[in-house]
Amino acid sequence: MRKDVRILLVGEPKVGKTSLIMSLVSEEFPDVVPYRAEEITIPADVTPERVPTHIVDYSEAEQTDEQLFQEISKANVICIVYSVNNKKSIEKVTSHWIPLITENTDKDSRVPLILVGNKSDLVEHSSMETILPIMNQYTEIETCVECSAKNLKNISELFYYAQKAVLHPTGPLYCPEKKDMKPLCVNALTRIFRVSDLDNNGILSDNELTFFQRTCFNIPLEPQALEDVKNVVRKNLSDGVCEDGLTLKGFLCLHTLFIQRGRHETTWTVLRRFGYDDDLELNQDYLFPPLKIPPGCTTELNHNAYLFLQSVFDKHDKTVCTNDQGWITYQGYLSQWTLTTYLDVQRCLEYLGYLGYSIVAEQESQASGITVTRDKKIDLQKKQTQRGVFRCNVFGDSGSGKSGFLQAFLGQNLMCQKKIREEHRSYYAISTTYVYGQEKYLLLHEVFPDFDYLSDDDMACDIVCLLYDVSNPYSFEYCAKIFKQYFMDSKIPCMMIAAKSDLPEIKQMYRCSPLEFCRIHRMLPPQPFTCNTATAPSRDIYTKLTTMAMYPHARLRCMCTCNRCTFCLCQNFLNSELLQTVRAKLYAVVLRRHISQADLKSSTFWLRVSVGATVFAVLGFAMYRVLLKPR
Ligand code: GDP
Ligand code: MG
DSSP, rough: OOOEEEEEEEEESSSSHHHHHHHHHHSOSSSOOOOOOOOOEGGGGGGGTOEEEEEEEEOOTTHHHHHHHHHHHHSSSSEEEETTOOOHHHHHIIIIIIIHHHTOOOOOOOOOOEEEOOGGGGGOOOOOOHHHHHHOTTEEEEEEEEBTTTTTTTHHHHHHHHHHHHHHHHHEEEEEETTTOOHHHHHHHHHHHHHHHHTOOSSEOOOHHHHHHHHSSOOOOOOHEEEEEEEEHHHHHHSSSETTTOOOOOOOHHHHHHHHTTOHHHHHHHHTTTTTTTTBBOHHHHHHHHHHHHHOOOOOOOOOHHHHHHHHHHHHOSSSSSSTOOOOOOOHHHHHHHHHHHHHHHHHHHHHHTHHHHTTTTTGGGGGGGOOOOOOHHHHHTTOOOSSSEEEEEEEEEEEHHHHHHHHHOOOOHHHTSSSOOGGOEEEEEEEEETEEEEEEEEEEOOOTTTTTTOHHHHHSSSSEEEETTTTSSSHHHHHHHHHIIIIISSOOOOEEEETTTSSSOOSSSSOOOHHHHHHHOOOOOOOOOOOOOSSOOHHHHHHHHHHHHOOOOOOOOOOOOOSHHHHHHHHHOEEEEOOOOHHHHHHHHHHHHHEEEEEEHHHHHHHHHHHHHHHHHHHHHHHHHHHTTT
């Protein structure tokens, strides 16, 4: 909303400009007035629209043309005052004042005009006959009003209309010549209708109308008022009401009626609530609410936003959940959103805005749908993460099978991949995996194999995949070089993938074998992988990757991740929060024992505790080793 409104009064001398202002302020007609009233400011709380309003007088006797031009360019709305008993003052409206104002204002943002016929107490007849043709000729004239400073008729109305002309201009909404709403306004209201039509049946039911009313006006709609609204539409349009609800046509008709009856502030309230600005474009604040993302943090959708997106998907999903025809599934749809949130959170906010997230989910802004994760460094320190999305950058020489590795994650085997058109290929693939029963997103990013130039984005990830082609003896060298140059000293876990494992393996031309290389650098042995399968390729490798990304510290890693075997259960136990807290507490106790030697009284107690802790740790480790042995 705007900060304030500046109203300027112009017109021929002696038409009563100064008297009108004085009458408004003192609520009585002043017998004697100065040439020009001082500028007055009406505080926000006493104006009908709750905006501070400045009223500015003009006097030819006291002001130069230059001063007048300046005032015109500063004004938000201009009242051209004439006297109803003075023909000449009416003539001057078109011959002098309107052209003068047009010359001194910006062509793109025409200032609204109001024609004010003063001294209505002096005549029996109305000046409207002369005024209406002028109104039709100049679209910038917002309205006209006849009033009298002398008997205080229509004075407060006049200033209310002026305020309204600024705050709720008809210009962007309505075309007086065509007697219809403008296309941009129709577009905006159509979007509002679609967002409010929660079940997407093309009709606003009573429930949906009530929700709409509460969102826009903050007051419930009485059952009788609901009926009245529908009856008004029925009267004006045969197909405006259907199945006892409002159709899009009916909704648009209702707003046309509001505007035609001078109640365009109602339409503006609706438009603004759904994020539109004065030019009927979605507001920057609505689409891009401020969101701070410190370095080391990533962006994810929160539960609330997922629920909303689920409802949007259900609302538009008229197909069954299948991807045989390549239609996006619910799973794929949420993955796409997750990807957008991770890589381009501004765009995600913008799209949430178009879909009306903050309105439908009754949130303060689109930003309340986003979780900014904590810095990765803290995750590593605490050996715990709350993230739901993990990024894996995939490195490999050209032709080593990176794209196949990405596509296989989406369930596409080699046969299916051949059908994907070049322009539809992406350097990203995202889907869900299950790590110890929790659903997590894994985001694979294929890094362009340009050894000399790696961007920060190519380096920043939760896990690195180094992929070579077992049938190409020259492909391992690239992985070894990348690892040595970029990741050997970093804390990011790395995994070696032996791709195209369906083909016969050929000895790699490198000073040591991939297996040896992995052993030397304390990596897991190369993981065989192929996407040349009859059905969808195996997902095990992706679960492993996500697990490693989640627990980069875990040294004794169970790599089967079946989540059922003893090893998985043991791993679950070791990673469980309970054990972590117990362990942290015990450490703290032992530490304190060393520091506060003064606390002699309880020293035997602390001794017992620390011995207990050691026994516990040794036993735990032994148990784990025993369980691991049979493998
Ligand atoms: P300005 O030059 O446009 O500012 O006009 P003024 O406010 O100075 O008014 C000029 C004359 O018209 C004064 O004598 C006022 O008393 C008189 N006047 C102003 N408004 C009215 C009105 O509504 N009715 C009547 N009868 N006289 C008015
Ligand atoms: Mg005056």
